[in-house]
Every structure is written in C-alpha cells, then in structure tokens.
Amino acid sequence: MLLDPDLLASVVSAHRAQGLDLLELFAEQTVTSAMVLKDGRIADATSGRELGVGIRMRRGRSFVYSHANDIAPAAVLDVARKAASLAAGLPSSDDAPAGRTGAPASAPVTGPGGGDGAARDGTAACFGDRAHQASLLLSVPDLVAEVGDVTSVTAVLRNEHRVRDIANSLGARASGADTRRRLAVTVTLGPSTSPASARASIAVNAPEARLGEDAVREAVHEAVRRARARVGASPAPTGEMPVVLAAGTGAVLIHEACGHGLEADHLSRRSSAFQDLLGRRVGPSDLHVVDDGGLAGAWGSSEFDDEGHRTARTPLVESGILVGYMWDLAHLPAPHDAAPVNGRRQNYQCPPLPRMTNTLVLPGSVAPGDIVADTPQGIYVARLGSGRVNTATGDFVFAATEAYAIRGGRLCEPLADCSLIGNGPEVLRGIDAIGTDFAMGPPGNCGKDGQTLPVGYGQPTLRVRTGLRIGGTKA
Known part of the structure; x- marks a missing residue:
C-alpha cells in the first residue's frame, strides 16, 4: 500500500x-x-x-x-x-x-x-x-x-x-x-x-x-x-476479395477498427462510427465481442482499473447486436446501469481515459479447416502489423506481415507487401464464418491521446466475405 x-x-x-x-x-x-x-x-x-x-x-x-x-x-x-x-x-x-x-x-x-x-x-x-x-x-x-x-x-x-x-x-x-x-x-x-x-x-x-x-x-x-x-514471397494482388484471419492475430483488426469506436470518449465527442447504433445489428447472429480486463494471465489484464473498479467482462456485441460500450467515470451517463471498468492511464502523470483491455471475439461453430476449404479464392492473413484507423468514419488500413494466397480452398504461396483496407462497421457486417479455434494474439501496446498501454486481443479463425480490399503490388 x-x-x-x-x-x-x-x-x-x-x-x-x-x-x-x-x-x-x-x-x-x-x-x-x-x-x-x-x-x-x-x-x-x-x-x-x-x-x-x-x-x-x-x-x-x-x-x-x-x-x-x-x-x-x-x-x-x-x-x-x-x-x-x-x-x-x-x-x-x-x-x-x-x-x-x-x-x-x-x-x-x-x-x-x-x-x-x-x-x-x-x-x-x-x-x-x-x-x-x-x-x-x-x-x-x-x-x-x-x-x-x-x-x-x-x-x-x-x-x-x-x-x-x-x-x-x-x-x-x-x-x-x-x-x-x-x-x-x-x-x-x-x-x-x-x-x-x-x-x-x-x-x-x-x-x-x-x-x-x-x-x-x-x-x-x-x-x-x-x-x-x-523470402521470395510473391506480390500481393489488389481488389476486394474474401479474407480469412488466423486465430489470435486477426483480433488486432477488431481492436483498432471497431474497439476504439466503442470507447466512451469517442461517443461523447460524437466521433465514433458506432454512434447511435446501440441495440442495432452490426454483425452476423453468431458474432460475440467482449472486452475482458479480468481474463487471467492476459496481457491487458489487471485486478482493477486505474479508477479503482474491479475489472470485469464487458459485453460489446451479442448475437450480432451492439449491446454495450466501454466506460470510465468521466463519461458514464447518469442514470446508467453500466459499470465503469475501463478507466486506464499510462502512469500517475496522466488522467484516466476509457480504454480497451483484452478485446475478444468469442468462438463460433465452424471448423477452421472448413473455413479455408470453403474459400475458392482469397487471402489468408496469419499475422497483422501496424495500422491506422479514423474512429469517426471507421475507415482503416493495416499491413499484413504474413499472408498467403487462397486458391481452390487451399493455402498457396506467401504474399509480400499486402495491406487490408476497409471500414470497421462494414467489416463486422461482412463476417460470414467464425471458427471454433479461439486463440490469444501476441502481447501488444496501444497508443491513444499520447498514452501507451498494454493490451491483449484474441479470436478464432474468421472469414470476412465482403468489405475488405487488398492493397498489393501485383501488376
């Protein structure tokens, strides 16, 4: 103490x-x-x-x-x-x-x-x-x-x-x-x-x-x-096509493209692409997204947030319906039954902000191998790198640091210089297959308003059938 x-x-x-x-x-x-x-x-x-x-x-x-x-x-x-x-x-x-x-x-x-x-x-x-x-x-x-x-x-x-x-x-x-x-x-x-x-x-x-x-x-x-x-990876194609996101690492896209828009300060400034969508369908009926700061051992976890509230699981999307946002004390409307468990700060010199902890897409019912086998042509993203997102519009671009071509339902040659371009709400609506193989991604850090914090993310294999455009260099 x-x-x-x-x-x-x-x-x-x-x-x-x-x-x-x-x-x-x-x-x-x-x-x-x-x-x-x-x-x-x-x-x-x-x-x-x-x-x-x-x-x-x-x-x-x-x-x-x-x-x-x-x-x-x-x-x-x-x-x-x-x-x-x-x-x-x-x-x-x-x-x-x-x-x-x-x-x-x-x-x-x-x-x-x-x-x-x-x-x-x-x-x-x-x-x-x-x-x-x-x-x-x-x-x-x-x-x-x-x-x-x-x-x-x-x-x-x-x-x-x-x-x-x-x-x-x-x-x-x-x-x-x-x-x-x-x-x-x-x-x-x-x-x-x-x-x-x-x-x-x-x-x-x-x-x-x-x-x-x-x-x-x-x-x-x-x-x-x-x-x-x-080594020797082929140039990535260009254009809109189905994208399969590997278990674990693909959740960084959900974190950036969707999660930040569900943080309360963006809502208070009306700078969120998810503004006024509470209670409305934002994805398929088997899509469940939560933020869980109490997940044991996860990189973004802690016993309590930086405002002294015991961390808990916050449902964000249930059965494809937007059901919640992430709150801190400063932005919690009154009266309101939501719990302010997402107030986080980099250190004692910083006031708290509503921030994600561990952003998770819960497992679905489709075998991951079946997702790839049922994709005639597309891209398999094994690892995502850095990206940028406009929270007000939901538009984003991410680099794929490891990706492979999908042809005839099989993984083929590795691809170089591959980026994913899309819009957060459109990507959620474009998900059409959710695997059973949930995995946590690598430990990450997230920056916002000059404050950098440890965050975790995880998800099963996902397929985004529509809404993602590949930015490649293939002629």
Whole structure:
C-alpha cells in the first residue's frame, strides 16, 4: 500500500466545501528493467523507477488534474491544494455541457521520492531472477543456430512491476501490483541483396510467473518460420476479395477498427462510427465481442482499473447486436446501469481515459479447416502489423506481415507487401464464418491521446466475405 489510509479523508475534508462531484487520488510506483542481446552478447541492461501521485477533481463534466513525484502526506496535501485552486475555476455542474469533458489543467509538483517498501518489492520482482533472465537471453543464439541460415538475431527482455493505490470520494478503494515480462526476438535471413526479417514475442502477466526455456525456443522458431515465409514471397494482388484471419492475430483488426469506436470518449465527442447504433445489428447472429480486463494471465489484464473498479467482462456485441460500450467515470451517463471498468492511464502523470483491455471475439461453430476449404479464392492473413484507423468514419488500413494466397480452398504461396483496407462497421457486417479455434494474439501496446498501454486481443479463425480490399503490388 502506497497511500496512508487516512489521507483520503483528510483531503476530502479539506475540499468538501468546493462542491466537487469527484476527488480522486492515484498513487503509483513502477520499477522496470530491460536487457538487450545483440551479436551474441548482452549489449545493454537498463533499469528505472517512477513514483508519484495524481489528483483529479471534477465538477460536472469538467475536471482538473495535478500530479507530483512524491507520495509523502505533506506533498500529497500540497498538490491537492494546487489542484483545488484550479478546481475553483470549474463551471458548476449545471453549467457544464452534457456529454463533454473539459481538457485537464495540470499543475505538476516536484519533490523527493518515497515509498521505499514498495521500491524494494518492485526491485525484487524485476531483478530477483536476473541471472535466469540473462541465461535465457544468452540461449537465443544457440537456439537460432539449431535452425541454421539466420544472418542476425536480436532479443529484448523487459520487466515491469507496477504498484497502484487508488481512492476516491465516491468510495472506491483499491491497492495491488501487476508484474509483466516480455521477450521479443527478431531474426534476419536470406540473401544480403534481399534479406527478410521477422519478429516473435512471448509474455507473461502474473506476479510469480517466469519465462521458461521452452517458451523462448518456441519464440525463436516462430520468428525464423515467419522470416522464411517472407523470402521470395510473391506480390500481393489488389481488389476486394474474401479474407480469412488466423486465430489470435486477426483480433488486432477488431481492436483498432471497431474497439476504439466503442470507447466512451469517442461517443461523447460524437466521433465514433458506432454512434447511435446501440441495440442495432452490426454483425452476423453468431458474432460475440467482449472486452475482458479480468481474463487471467492476459496481457491487458489487471485486478482493477486505474479508477479503482474491479475489472470485469464487458459485453460489446451479442448475437450480432451492439449491446454495450466501454466506460470510465468521466463519461458514464447518469442514470446508467453500466459499470465503469475501463478507466486506464499510462502512469500517475496522466488522467484516466476509457480504454480497451483484452478485446475478444468469442468462438463460433465452424471448423477452421472448413473455413479455408470453403474459400475458392482469397487471402489468408496469419499475422497483422501496424495500422491506422479514423474512429469517426471507421475507415482503416493495416499491413499484413504474413499472408498467403487462397486458391481452390487451399493455402498457396506467401504474399509480400499486402495491406487490408476497409471500414470497421462494414467489416463486422461482412463476417460470414467464425471458427471454433479461439486463440490469444501476441502481447501488444496501444497508443491513444499520447498514452501507451498494454493490451491483449484474441479470436478464432474468421472469414470476412465482403468489405475488405487488398492493397498489393501485383501488376
């Protein structure tokens, strides 16, 4: 626990007369470490520590936010006074425009660090098995040598131990820690005139979990397999055609093209392609989409969100009908029976935003092999890369880092320089087959409004019959 249990009462008592709708304290300490393997040796090792508190005061839909890099009671009370001076200028609840959130006013305060007990815990979590972590990294070149023909390999192992303590004037109180570990392996192979590179990553999100040798071997072999698939790949075709998305990785498309449009701040700004569609059909009758921040071990999971609410599964699409959005406290309409469990922030310096955690398309009833066999011609996307989406229109473009042609219901040659172009709502409507083979995708990070957070995603094999256009280079 980072905050003194009596501190909230002191702060609330000092500012009760201001007529605030919410006063929130968020204390955090994050300890990180990283090791980089390059040219067969550990080329770099770094570590860091952040400690601080953020205080939010809200009246109506407007709020101020102040933060300090100290959690001592005197420092917290000082930053609360600074926030209160800013909050005095907030409009009354009746004057605040409904459905809109004011931009945060920030008054950062500096001071000496604190929280030595939490610091020791975080240091142990990140560095307690440093020898084991170094051994894992140093095993990567030997694992690569087993498969041959690799010209270079790099690997990065990162650890993060994050302790949070949250309390607010509405009665929320939460305290706990998350520990994440992630290994990414990148290999290059092929002729020097046209080398091919690929990346694979593994991760764990649990206090006592460790990365094992078998998992590292799997990551190395997967990176090599992906790189080999890119050697001599054929140019991708162009035009609209059926696309089969492999189990796991394809959910990043649902995350970007659809998920962001279901976050409440986009709705409040009326900048969502899913505006006013609640209760209406948005996909086939066997389509079920949820956001689940409590999924055990998933990369985007945590026991509670960054506003102190216990995480839970939020249904978004049920039987093809849009049934819910993702809420935080600032955007939850009143009265409303939805739970605000998606308030997330990058760190104590940032106010929370409504964000996805683990975006999941639930399994359907079709055997995955039958989906491919029933596709006379199209594209099979085994792995998606980066992309861009316009949440207001739903239009997006994504790079497919591993894709194959489908002809006669069979997977054929690998394709290079393949991109997917479409529209989120149209893609949901274009889904016509959902497999039984649910899988989680690789660990990811999602950026929004300058804040980057860990996210997970998963889905079974999906076929989008209509609504996706392939952008390739084939003449």
